[in-house]
Amino acid sequence: MNANDKPQALELHDVSRTYHQGTIEVAALNQVSLKIGSGEFVALAGPSGSGKTTLLNVAGGLDRPDRGTVKIGGEELTNMGRTDLASFRLNHIGFVFQSYNLLAVLSAEENAEISLLLRGVEADERKRRVRQVLFEVGLEGLEHRRPGELSGGQQQRVAVARAIAASPSVVLADEPTANLDSQTAVALLDLMHRMNQLHGTTFLFSTHDPRIIERASRRVLMEDGKIVRDEASS
Ligand SMILES: Nc1ncnc2c1ncn2[C@@H]1O[C@H](COP(=O)(O)OP(=O)(O)OP(=O)(O)O)[C@@H](O)[C@H]1O
Numbered sequence: 743m744n745a746n747d748k749p750q751a752l753e754l755h756d757v758s759r760t761y762h763q764g765t766i767e768v769a770a771l772n773q774v775s776l777k778i779g780s781g782e783f784v785a786l787a788g789p790s791g792s793g794k795t796t797l798l799n800v801a802g803g804l805d806r807p808d809r810g811t812v813k814i815g816g817e818e819l820t821n822m823g824r825t826d827l828a829s830f831r832l833n834h835i836g837f838v839f840q841s842y843n844l845l846a847v848l849s850a851e852e853n854a855e856i857s858l859l860l861r862g863v864e865a866d867e868r869k870r871r872v873r874q875v876l877f878e879v880g881l882e883g884l885e886h887r888r889p890g891e892l893s894g895g896q897q898q899r900v901a902v903a904r905a906i907a908a909s910p911s912v913v914l915a916d917e918p919t920a921n922l923d924s925q926t927a928v929a930l931l932d933l934m935h936r937m938n939q940l941h942g943t944t945f946l947f948s949t950h951d952p953r954i955i956e957r958a959s960r961r962v963l964m965e966d967g968k969i970v971r972d973e974a975s976s
């Protein structure tokens with residue numbers, strides 16, 4: 743296999759997703775094609791309702807397109823059955839959501855450990871990797887706190903730790919900084935960028951915040967379910 747044949751980290755080809763609201767049809771994604779190479783750090787921008795969340799959900803196999811294909815690392819998600827898709831997500835994709843989605847009764851450590859537990863990683867190895875990843879995101883010493891005992895920025899760090907703990911090839915983040923003040927948001931983005939550099943993990947994250955968009959190495963802009971601009975940083 744030569745370099746040109748190397749599969750993309752993420753590839754959407756001619757993807758459409760229409761929602762039906764009563765008699766009205768909304769083309770949330772309208773024939774979208776996008777290729778993201780391994781190790782890229784990409785911001786997905788665009789006005790409210792332009793299709794960012796839909797694109798991330800479809801890219802991560804949380805939602806299925808009406809047409810088109812989605813591939814991660816060359817593997818086509820769009821023809822997998824439910825069970826295969828769930829196991830593919832577990833092994834290859836990390837998710838970070840706007841609302842953190844942490845389990846309130848679990849500690850930071852236990853939340854970060856979940857994907858490793860589900861993958862059947864053995865206890866000592868889980869402990870070792872979770873400690874390492876919590877250290878990397880700057881939460882050393884806070885391992886035993888529950889989400890309610892952490893600030894918003896710290897909770898989102900736990901969510902990033904959870905997303906990367908199992909070494910996914912791609913992390914999809916839907917407005918990961920939306921609930922954070924702008925200084926904490928920038929710090930979280932810098933942290934994601936460090937993880938991208940350190941682990942070579944591909945990141946695709948949506949945001950409305952210009953200060954966050956400018957930190958990405960590539961910016962994809964959506965409008966009305968289409969990609970209208972795609973530019974690399976100079
Ligand atoms: N479950 C759903 N049922 C019906 N319509 C939906 C659903 N989810 C999204 N839509 C519609 O699809 C379009 C795209 O929505 P989407 O959530 O992807 O936008 P977005 O760019 O993430 O917006 P925001 O910046 O506000 O999060 C919108 O018109 C929205 O109303």
Ligand SMILES: [Mg+2]
Pocket residue numbers: 794795796916
């Ligand atoms: Mg959204």
